[in-house]
Amino acid sequence: MKLAVIVLTHNEEQHIEACIRSAAFADEILVIDDMSTDRTAELAQSLGARVVTHPLAGDFAGQRNFALSQTDADWVLYVDADERVNEGTEAELRRIMAADARAVYEIKRINIVFGQRMYYGGHHPDYIRRFFPRDAAHWTGLVHERTASELPVRRMGGSFLHYTYESWEQYLRKFNLYTTLMAERRYTEGQHTSFLKILFDPPFAFFRFYVIQRGFLDGRLGFIMAMCHGFYTMIKYVKLAVLWQMHGAESTAAGERAKNDD
Template identity: 45%
Template sequence: MAQISALILAKNEERNIEACIKTLQFADDILVIDDFSTDRTKEIAERLGARVIQRGMNGDWGGQQTFAIQQAKCEWVLFVDADERISEPLAREICSVVAKGDKKAYWIQRENKFYHHHATHGVLRPDYVNRLFPAERSYVEGYVHPKIVTPYPNEKLHGIMYHYTYDTWSQQLNKLNNYTTLAAAKYKKNHKKCSFFLDIVLRPFWAFFKVYILNLGFLDGKMGWILSTNHYFYTMNKYIKLYFLYHDEDGRL
């Protein structure tokens, strides 16, 4: 019977890593790629029976995920973030499809949660992520929002994975700041053009309209407005950073 390696990329996740690993007990191999955490992430993971390999990410999510795939002991790999939890129905479904032996890339529906704040639309609407697939000939490319590349046909699973996005507003805003920096660097590397009027003035309005109106963020009341506004500033700031990467003499953010 085919086996499953559960792969977790982590850095300073002592608040999340235990709960995450406990939902992965159906896996035959649990591997944590630790970006040299300074808290108890490594200690907790090893205590729970996970293998831990320490490796610096240096902002390269795709490279780190590809490295994780290469270290997997099993035929199948399942990517799970430390702030995600596999539901029991999903765990049973994963074991079932792997046991059938059909080599496919399976997409998992993720319910996004922001601590005690209630929001189910807009930026926190449920989404599908590609997380379960055979390790052979699979890799990941890209720095921010990396893309999993596999030669296998795609299929969606029915079970739910829960994603606990942020614990605090500071955490959310710090993450948005980090992501906009990485996104700007990626865009410049790919020689993406940046128009002050189109990308810094107009594009953020479209980003807000999309999540607040088209993705029904307004149904989440005050939270929908706040999260949609933060998405406006996320979009604007990544293009501001890109703009000044091109226009500052030293090209720094």
């Protein structure tokens, strides 16, 4: 049984070496690089990874599915560039493969935010579906992509460390990208928003993050990230409203042009 670790990258020179070293046990490390302009590809190749350049074009599921077509491994494990495979995980992966226990496996991810390990709130340790037989699953969704498979979902041992945010510049870049992608996805699906959602959903998002999920136990950073999550919720709805507003203006303009033509 052959295991491939798949890493999607875009300008990840600060992370890629540590990521690949943590997954050095794999039979193959495949890096799908989104036209990086830094040394990501060079560093990955120097550590023995096979690098395939492929533009992301905003479609994360499409990029992950493309990766599946680039390997002949029996099983695949997806690891993001800002993640590290913890010790002990390899033994669990090999045990599952040796038993041919075909399923989609969830693995625990421990989130590190601005250097602080998070235990509660929206960044509490979560379980992500990243390990499965190559021929038995695919990815769906423009953003916050997820696996689709007829296999059962099981939880495995082992864990990842996820260095999710290291600077506010990085956080704000991701904030802008993901709020835009979420708005576009909802718009494509025909979903609307309203002023009431813009007014009430953000404070509830903060309350869920900070109180229900006990983000307050993560101290000052728990409060800050809960506030940011509320703002994120507001901005994605604002961007969605703007998309519908622009669509309405374009429809009106098209109607006026049609009238003038008549």
